[in-house]
Amino acid sequence: MTRQIRFNAFDMNCVAHQSPGLWRHPDDQSHRYTDLGYWTDLARLLERGLFDGLFIADVLGTYDVYGGTDEAALRQGAQIPVADPLLLVSAMAAVTEHLGFGITTGTGFEHPYPFARRLSTLDHLTGGRIGWNVVTGYLPSAARNFGDADQLDHDTRYDHADEYLEVLYKLWEGSWEDDAVVRDTERGVYVDPEKVHHIGHRGTHFTVPGIHLSEPSPQRSPVIYQAGASPRGVRFAAENAEAIFVGPPSKRVLKDTVARIRQALVDAGRDPYSARIYALSTVITGSTDEAAAAKQEEYRRYADLEGALVFTSGWMGIDLSRYDLDDPIGNVESNAIQSAVAAFQEAADDGREWTVRDIAEWASIGGLGPRFVGSGETVATQLQEWVADTDVDGFNLAYAITPGSFEDVVTHVVPALQARGAYPTGYTDGTLRHKLFDKGDRLPADHRGARYRLGGDLSTRTDRYRAYTNT
Numbered sequence: 001m002t003r004q005i006r007f008n009a010f011d012m013n014c015v016a017h018q019s020p021g022l023w024r025h026p027d028d029q030s031h032r033y034t035d036l037g038y039w040t041d042l043a044r045l046l047e048r049g050l051f052d053g054l055f056i057a058d059v060l061g062t063y064d065v066y067g068g069t070d071e072a073a074l075r076q077g078a079q080i081p082v083a084d085p086l087l088l089v090s091a092m093a094a095v096t097e098h099l100g101f102g103i104t105t106g107t108g109f110e111h112p113y114p115f116a117r118r119l120s121t122l123d124h125l126t127g128g129r130i131g132w133n134v135v136t137g138y139l140p141s142a143a144r145n146f147g148d149a150d151q152l153d154h155d156t157r158y159d160h161a162d163e164y165l166e167v168l169y170k171l172w173e174g175s176w177e178d179d180a181v182v183r184d185t186e187r188g189v190y191v192d193p194e195k196v197h198h199i200g201h202r203g204t205h206f207t208v209p210g211i212h213l214s215e216p217s218p219q220r221s222p223v224i225y226q227a228g229a230s231p232r233g234v235r236f237a238a239e240n241a242e243a244i245f246v247g248p249p250s251k252r253v254l255k256d257t258v259a260r261i262r263q264a265l266v267d268a269g270r271d272p273y274s275a276r277i278y279a280l281s282t283v284i285t286g287s288t289d290e291a292a293a294a295k296q297e298e299y300r301r302y303a304d305l306e307g308a309l310v311f312t313s314g315w316m317g318i319d320l321s322r323y324d325l326d327d328p329i330g331n332v333e334s335n336a337i338q339s340a341v342a343a344f345q346e347a348a349d350d351g352r353e354w355t356v357r358d359i360a361e362w363a364s365i366g367g368l369g370p371r372f373v374g375s376g377e378t379v380a381t382q383l384q385e386w387v388a389d390t391d392v393d394g395f396n397l398a399y400a401i402t403p404g405s406f407e408d409v410v411t412h413v414v415p416a417l418q419a420r421g422a423y424p425t426g427y428t429d430g431t432l433r434h435k436l437f438d439k440g441d442r443l444p445a446d447h448r449g450a451r452y453r454l455g456g457d458l459s460t461r462t463d464r465y466r467a468y469t470n471t
C-alpha cells in the first residue's frame with residue numbers, strides 16, 4: 001500500500017518566522033500576526049488542505065547571542081516582536097472542525113499547576129484538538145528575564161522537564177475520575193468528592209499536594225509534541241512524545257535521526273511507530289518547475305543573511321558574528337540546540353565542511369530543514385522519496401511567505417499526492433490523538449503518562465493525601 005504522507009504547518013506569533021527579510025515581500029502577510037483574521041483564515045486554509053495541525057513555535061527571549069546584543073534581532077524583526085501562541089487557539093478552533101493545534105511553551109518559565117488548567121481548558125474548547133510542544137528553551141536571554149544568571153545546563157533542563165511532566169500527568173490523568181462530575185439535581189451534588197483525588201506530589205522542583213482544577217477533557221493529556229534530537233532530547237521524546245519534530249538538513253542525517261528515535265521508543269517500552277515524526281522543510285512550488293524556480297530566486301532576493309545569522313547564532317548558542325563568513329563550523333560545543341550543530345557537522349558527508357556562510361544561506365528561507373522546489377508533481381516525487389528512504393512520517397512545513405507558501409502547497413502538492421494515494425482525502429472524526437493514531441482519545445497504556453492513572457496502590461483520595469504527608 002502507498003504510504004500516506006502527513007503535513008503540519010509551522011508558524012509563530014511574529015513576522016517572517018524563519019525567513020528573515022521576507023516580511024518585505026509584497027505578498028507576505030506575516031505582519032498581520034496581530035490580527036485575528038490572519039489566524040482564522042490560515043486555520044481554514046490548512047483544514048482545506050487536510051493538514052494534521054498548525055504547529056506554533058515560541059520563545060520567551062530575544063536572539064541576542066549574535067553580537068551579544070538584541071539590536072540586529074530587533075532591526076530584522078527576527079522573532080521579535082513576538083506574541084503569545086496559546087491565546088490564538090480558541091478563535092481558530094471556532095472556525096474549524098478538525099485541524100489540530102500544537103502549541104509551544106517552555107517547561108522553565110511557568111509553574112505546571114496553572115499551565116495544566118490552561119491546557120485542559122483548551123482541550124475542552126477545541127473538542128480535544130490540542131497538542132503541546134514541550135520545549136526546554138535555548139535562549140539565555142529568556143532565563144535572565146526570569147531572574148537567573150543563565151539557563152540551566154542542556155541535560156539538566158531535560159531533568160527539570162521530566163518532573164514538570166510528572167506533575168502534569170498526575171493532574172491530567174490521576175486526579176479526576178471520568179464520572180466525578182455527577183450533576184445530580186435531586187441531591188444537589190455537582191461533583192462527587194470521593195472521585196476527585198489529591199495528587200500528592202512532592203519532588204525536587206515542585207510541590208503540588210492538591211487536585212487538578214479542571215474536570216477531565218476529551219484527551220485528558222494533550223497530544224505531546226517534542227522537538228529536541230540530542231541524545232538526552234531523544235530519551236525525553238521516547239518517554240513522552242507522540243509527535244516529534246526534527247530538523248536535519250540532509251536525507252542521510254534524517255534517516256539516522258529517525259532510526260535513533262524509533263529505537264529509543266522501543267527502548268522506552270513503546271511501539272516504534274507510536275510517535276509521528278515530522279521533518280522540518282520548506283516547499284516552494286508553482287504550476288511548473290520553472291515557475292517554482294523563479295519564485296525561489298525572487299525569495300532569495302528578499303532573504304537577509306544577517307537575519308539568518310541572528311537565528312543560527314541563537315539556535316547553536318554560538319556568536320557567529322565572531323567568525324569570518326568563510327570559516328568552517330568545526331567542532332564547536334553548544335549549550336543551546338545540540339542537534340542543530342551536530343546535524344551540520346554530520347551533514348558534511350561529501351568531505352566539505354559547512355562554513356558560516358553556507359549555514360546562513362541555507363537557513364535564510366524556512367530555517368534549518370531542506371527545501372523542496374518544483375511543480376506539485378516534482379515536489380510530490382521528492383517528498384515520497386524522502387519518506388521511503390528515511391522512514392519519516394511527514395513534514396513540518398515552514399513558510400517562505402505566509403499564507404502564500406501554504407496556499408501553494410494546498411493548490412499544487414496536496415492534489416498531486418492525493419492522485420498517487422499518498423495523502424489523506426478526508427479527516428478521521430474525533431480528537432487529535434485519535435486522528436493521528438486511530439486508537440482512541442486517551443494516552444495508550446504503554447505511554448509514560450498512563451502510569452499516573454488512578455488505580456493501583458494510590459487509588460483513593462485518602463491514600464494520596466497520606467502519601468504526600470507521609471502519615
Ligand SMILES: Cc1cc2nc3c(=O)[nH]c(=O)nc-3n(C[C@H](O)[C@H](O)[C@H](O)COP(=O)(O)O)c2cc1C
Pocket residue numbers: 056057058059104106134135136137138226227228229230231232233234245246247280336337338339340
Ligand atoms: C524543528 C525544531 C523546532 C523547535 N522549536 C522550538 C520552539 O518553538 N521553541 C523553543 O524554545 N525550542 C524549540 N526547539 C528546541 C528544542 O525543542 C529543545 O528544547 C532544545 O533546544 C534542545 O534541543 P536538543 O535536544 O536537540 O539539544 C525546536 C527544535 C527543533 C529541532
